[in-house]
Each structure stands twice: as structure tokens, then as C-alpha cells.
Amino acid sequence: MIRLERVTKVYDGRVVALEDITLSIHKGEFVFVVGPSGAGKSTFVKLIYREELPTSGRVWVEGRELGRMPRWQVPHLRRRIGVVFQDFKLLPDRTVYENVAFALRVTEASPREIRRRVPAVLELVGLKDRARAFPNQLSGGEQQRVALARAVVNNPAIVIADEPTGNLDPDTAWDIMRLLVDINRLGTTVIVATHARYIVNALRRRVVAMERGRLIRDVPRGTYDHES
């Protein structure tokens, strides 16, 4: 489903963000990408939704090589991938409902489809009764759940979360992580770049560890640090 082959990413011709990464992620997997800041986690996930292109090497997503994908097809790739960020990236002047519906409007979904899907995903993330609230009236955890709802409302094949719990307290972080696990159970491939050691260690999923742009460890049912 996702494959990186000998991928190197160099920014501005000097900063090496990723070096010679080869790795596959299969449909329905749940993968933690861990490592200190600057290890290349963000660059790694950006390559998957084609925010960045590799300097060398190749990236495939759902059988398509992204380096050869024409520009006009990129939006269609992105509709198959839901992305969640540390800073939520919600539109402050729109309600929760509109923020989620936005992702559907972009795909020219019918009004009926929107009326059906949006309440359903808001229910999934437990925010059905906050639909009319604006982002600044919500807690951080609630905002992240809105972002998560927006990421999955299109029924994407892949959900990518880049430090989704970075701004949240541990309890709220757990709520978000549980939701990601739920989403994964429904068959969606989930990739989470994170610092949250306690979560990684508790969930025991596949762990891809990176350091200074290199892949240093890839363990199924792994932990944050080297098992000792």
C-alpha cells in the first residue's frame, strides 16, 4: 500500500532530512514513527501525502509512484489520505460542522451525502452535540477530535497523524490515540508520528524508529526505546 525505496530528502541542497529509507507499510497496519525532534518523522509523512517529493528514491502509495504523478492527480491522492496535525489546522471562523463538511465539499459531495456523513463522524469522535461550536470554544482535545473527524469524513484509505498529541495533556492524548486505534480497526491504515513514549509502549504496535534522517529500527509490536 505504501512503499519507500531508497528515499533521500535533502532540503535546500544542504539539510539532509532523510537518508536512504526503504520501508513498506501494508493495508490496515498501525505504525508509530518515533524519534527525537529533527529525526525526519515529519518529512517522512509529508512524502506520503506528497507535500514533499524525494530528492532521490521513489515513493509509492496505493500502487502509484508519487514522483511521476501529474500535478492534477495530487488532489485525488490527498482525498484518499486524511491528515491530522499537532496544531489541528481548523478554520477558526467556521463551526465544527462546517470544518468537517469542508473536506466533503472539496470533493463535490452531494448535500445529502454531507448531511449523512458529517453527523456520523462527529458521533464517532464524540462531538455530536458540539457541531455548532466554533474551534475557539473547544478544548485542545476537542479541537483535535474535530481535525480527526475531518480527516476521516472522506473515508480515506490512510490516516496520517503528525504529533497529534503534542499539544494535549496525557488523558486527552489517550482519547485521541484510542480514536486512532478505532479508526484502524475499521480497516484504515494509520501512521502516527509521535514523541509520546507511554502511548507507544502501551499500545505495542509496529514501531519505526528514526534518528538523524536514518531508519534505525523497525519492529512489529515494538516499544519507543530499544528493548533491553
Add this chain to the structure above:
Amino acid sequence: MRVRTLGFLFGEAWRNVLRNGLMSLASISTVAVSLCIAASMAICAANLDHVASTLESQLEVKVFLAPGLTEEARQALIQQVTAMDGVQEVRFVSREEALQRLRDRFGEDSILLDAVGDSNPLPDSLEIRATGLQAVKLVALRVGELEGVEEVLFHREVADKLSRITRGLRIVGVLVVSLLLVGMLLIIYNTIRLTVFARRREVAIMKLVGATDWFIRLPFFLEGVLLGTVGAGLAALVIRSGYVWVAASVRGSLPFLPLLPPYPLVNYATALLLCLGAVVGGLGSSWSLRRYLEV
């Protein structure tokens, strides 16, 4: 593209216009004022043209006679003129008749006539109708050489003068209008640039959730078109009522001035203004998007 998507994107454009309230107001009023000036100049030029060609088509030569001409000399003059080639009809207008005409035109107690008082400053005159446009000039030339003729006036001269003025006005007009168009373009360009900056978060999110390029661009483009068209609409309103009013009052006070009738002129002007506003708005926003919106 589906109609409801277009509706949604139009709604987004409208949101932007409202959200950028002050800037939108600035660009709408700039467009409105610019187009008002441009349209007024165009209508003035069209009317001068019209006056010139109307005068040109009037085959009349007016001859003012020297004061103190004897009855016999006058009769001889009239006979000479009547006998000329190209002359169809000669009419003698005495100074009393001329004064009466003025009274009829301006009304009995006009300030102009008050100034004249009891004295009559008008000379006797002849009105000569020529047989054709070509003949007018010839007749005017020859009559001018006759004894007892003080001045020859024919519309061709006035018409020529008007044509020259019109030409001048056109050149100035084209210059002024081009400058105004550039101004409109710039202000719309800048307004859209500000919207793009104001909405860069939104644009980033749109890209992230898989919006196509045109889906992202269209609201901005429409915003520019909207600003241009609304401004043009205001200008059209002003021009319509303005010209109808001017035409009516000119007809009232200067009935001999052949202005273009307001309808359908103002309808054409409205259509033209709206198109121009939309086009300038669209161009301004496209230009801005090319520079400031990376999709």
C-alpha cells in the same frame, strides 16, 4: 463542475468580500468612480460627434448683412444669391424677426434679453438652403465675396470645429480611461492579494483535504469579478440617472442642441460598464493569483 459547487464557491467569494469589508469598499468605490469618469467622457464624445454630424447634415448657410444696407442693395443681393448655382432657397430674416426668434427661444423675461433692453443688436440676415452637402461650402465661399455681406456662417465650420474637439477629447479620453483602468486593475490586484494572505491557512487546508486547483482559485477569481461588477453596477446607476437627467434638462433649456436620446444609449452603457467591470475584476484577480497563490 457541478452547479452547487459553483454556488458554494460563489458563497465563499461573497464571504471574502464581506470579511475584507473596508478593502472591498475601497476597490468597489474606486471601480465605480473610475468607470463613472470613463463613461461620462465616452458619452460626452459620443454626443459631440452626434452634434457635429447633425450640424453637418443641415444644408444651411447663414449670412449676416452689413448694417445700413439700402433696400435696393439688399434686393439686388438677394437676387444675386438666388441666382447662384447650388442655391435652393433664400429667406430674408429682418433684425426684428431675429430678435423675436430669440425671445421665443429664451422666453420673454430671460436675463439675456433684459441685458439687451430695447436696443436690438442683431443684424439683418439671409438664410440660404443649399441643394447638397457639396454645394454648401461653395455657396458659402461665393456669398462671402459679395458686396454688403458682413459674415457668413455655415454649420460645416462649426461641425469641423466640433469634430476637432471630439478628436482631442477622444485622445485625452483614451489616455484618461487607460489610466483609470490601470488603477482599477491595481486596486483589485491588491485586494485579492490581501484576501489570499488572509486566507493562506484556509488554502493550505484546502490543499490538504484534496481540493483541486480551480476549486481553490475560483473563489478568489470570483471575488475580483464581483468587486468589478458591483463597482460597475454603481457606476451604471449613476450614469443612467445622470444622463437621463442631463438630457432632459438640456432638452428643456437648450432645445436646439441635438443630444443623443437617453434610451437605448444608457442601456448599452450599462451593459458595457458591467462587462468592463467584470473583465477588469477578473483580470486583476487572475494576475494577483498568479503571483501570490501557490497551488
